[in-house]
Amino acid sequence: MKDAYTWSAIAMIVIASTTGDVLLSHAMKRVGHVGDLLRQHGLLRGIGRVLSTPTFLPGVLAMAVGFYSLLFALSWGNLSLVAPASASLTFVGNAFAARIFLHERVGRRRWIAALLVAGGVALMAV
Amino acid sequence: MTFRKYLVLAGVTVFSATGDSLLARGMKGLGNVSLHDLSSLFLAILNPWIAGGILLLLAFFASYMSALSWADLTYVLPASSLGYVLVALIALLVFHEEISVTRWLGIAMISSGVGLVAAGPSLTPARKRRHSSAHDAATQEVQS
Numbered sequence: 491m492k493d494a495y496t497w498s499a500i501a502m503i504v505i506a507s508t509t510g511d512v513l514l515s516h517a518m519k520r521v522g523h524v525g526d527l528l529r530q531h532g533l534l535r536g537i538g539r540v541l542s543t544p545t546f547l548p549g550v551l552a553m554a555v556g557f558y559s560l561l562f563a564l565s566w567g568n569l570s571l572v573a574p575a576s577a578s579l580t581f582v583g584n585a586f587a588a589r590i591f592l593h594e595r596v597g598r599r600r601w602i603a604a605l606l607v608a609g610g611v612a613l614m615a616v
Numbered sequence: 617m618t619f620r621k622y623l624v625l626a627g628v629t630v631f632s633a634t635g636d637s638l639l640a641r642g643m644k645g646l647g648n649v650s651l652h653d654l655s656s657l658f659l660a661i662l663n664p665w666i667a668g669g670i671l672l673l674l675a676f677f678a679s680y681m682s683a684l685s686w687a688d689l690t691y692v693l694p695a696s697s698l699g700y701v702l703v704a705l706i707a708l709l710v711f712h713e714e715i716s717v718t719r720w721l722g723i724a725m726i727s728s729g730v731g732l733v734a735a736g737p738s739l740t741p742a743r744k745r746r747h748s749s750a751h752d753a754a755t756q757e758v759q760s
Contacts, residue, residue, distance in 0.1 A: 511689055511693070512689070514680075514681065514684060515684045515688075515689040518681055518684040518685040519684070519685070521685055522685060523685050523686050524681065524682040524685040524686075525620075525682070527685075540681070557673075558657055560639075561639070561643060561657050561660060562657065564639070564640060564643040565643055569636075569640040573636060573640075574700070577697065577700075580693075581693060581694070581697070584689060584690065584693055585690055588688065588689045588690045589690075592688075592689060594688045594689060594690050594740055595740040596690050597736075597740075599732055599733065599735075599736050600690045600691075600732075600733060600736070602729070602732060603694055603729040603730070603732040603733040604690065604694070604729070605729075606725045606726070606728055606729030606732070607693075607694050607697045607725070607726050607729035607730065609722075609725050610697075610700075610721075610722040610723065610724070610725030610726035610727075610729060611697060611700055611722065611726060612722070613718050613719065613721050613722030613725065614700050614704065614719055614722035614723070614726075
């Protein structure tokens with residue numbers, strides 16, 4: 491039962507944080523360079539502009555779901571399993587999602603890197 | 617990539633690694649959370665370790681958002697994975713823990729993955745990027 495809880499929580503973390511990453515990345519690309527934004531509009535209006543981007547708050551909500559799933563998973567499984575397992579699966583999931591939804595050019599270099607990082611993170615847990 | 621941008625990426629790495637460690641430390645003190653008592657997850661915020669972890673993760677979030685405003689998601693994410701290497705090195709240098717061969721292999725794989733991505737452009741010109749500012753930044757990055 492303990493393993494079932496841990497792995498379902500890990501699956502939940504991967505799905506929620508991939509969704510959150512894609513939504514937030516989309517929002518921030520729309521907002522544009524944060525440095526320029528703050529210089530032009532000041533801190534408060536800059537933050538307001540980020541908050542009013544349609545995909546920002548749903549992205550934060552997805553991240554919050556991922557965060558609470560992480561807390562839940564950590565209370566059942568070891569950090570040395572939960573953190574690397576969810577992170578390495580999220581790297582691969584994000585490479586797919588960024589290509590499909592954000593139209594990023596995930597070339598050979600980035601695919602190899604995503605797999606190297608995912609594998610490396612998994613090895614760190616052994 | 618300017619020095620400032622590398623500084624933001626370093627912030628992403630350091631804040632996520634330290635934030636996660638504090639959270640883990642706090643959750644260990646809390647014990648197993650049962651499905652019937654999920655409210656204790658919300659009360660967990662009152663634990664000082666967890667509160668500190670959340671503060672660091674907020675700093676992570678700010679630097680992460682800043683990085684995503686000028687770089688691809690598939691560029692920023694590998695950079696944040698350097699945090700694992702950082703935690704292992706702190707364990708080695710500060711706490712004098714031993715690092716196994718497989719962990720060294722993991723460190724080498726993560727580092728080479730990050731190196732591969734960092735050597736390429738931070739923003740790829742997307743197939744349909746509507747915003748001229750992002751597009752200009754992309755062409756600048758490719759040219760430089």
